[in-house]
Amino acid sequence: MEPNYLEIGKRLQEARKSANMSQQDLANLMNVSSSYVKNTERGGKPSISYLFTVANNCSVSFDWLLTGTHTSLDLKQIPNSNEETEDLLDNLRNILNTADPDIRIWAKVQLQKMFGEYLPAKK
Template identity: 45%
Template sequence: MNYSEINYLEIGKRIRYARKSQNKTQEWLAEQVDVGTTHISHIETGNTKLSLKTLILIANALNVSSNELLCDNLVNSQDVYNVKINKILEECDNNEKKIINEILNFVLILLRKYNIT
């Protein structure tokens, strides 16, 4: 990824995911942030660039960190991914963890073999 360019599509996807995971509507978020619903829709689809102020208001309204919303654009975002992976693993039994471990090891081998990182 070219870290000199901001990936607004990924930011929008993360905002949408956070909103939907809390069963919140675009209308609710727009009201919290004091913008129009159409603006929220455009942010979530990556069709508009959001301001730093709007990003902060959205993060606060959804009770998520800005790092969580920006992690696809940050070089040092390991902590965000570690938290997400740990959260998934907390919900797994030992057999599921064993299978996930095997899958991850296989995927990592392929990623490194084909330099896909």
């Protein structure tokens, strides 16, 4: 699954406008030029730092920025069979093995946020 940067850019712009921020306001938060913000909103590849800044300052989720959907925990959707669990793990492996390093980093950060307390400490 390759990210659709044009659609991501549209959502970045929508989030910024919903937060009543100008491109310059967002650029100032990140210490980048307003042309960088304009480029990402037109479909340029955003950095992970940029996505964090928008998510944190515009009250949107990474899920929505990257996919356009909001996700929430629905207990009815939690896998309850070995086949469903294997499908879920296959999807996770695909995300973590994607060629795009930004997506891999994003996935690792999200997993750490969600399951950090259950993961073994690094030595």
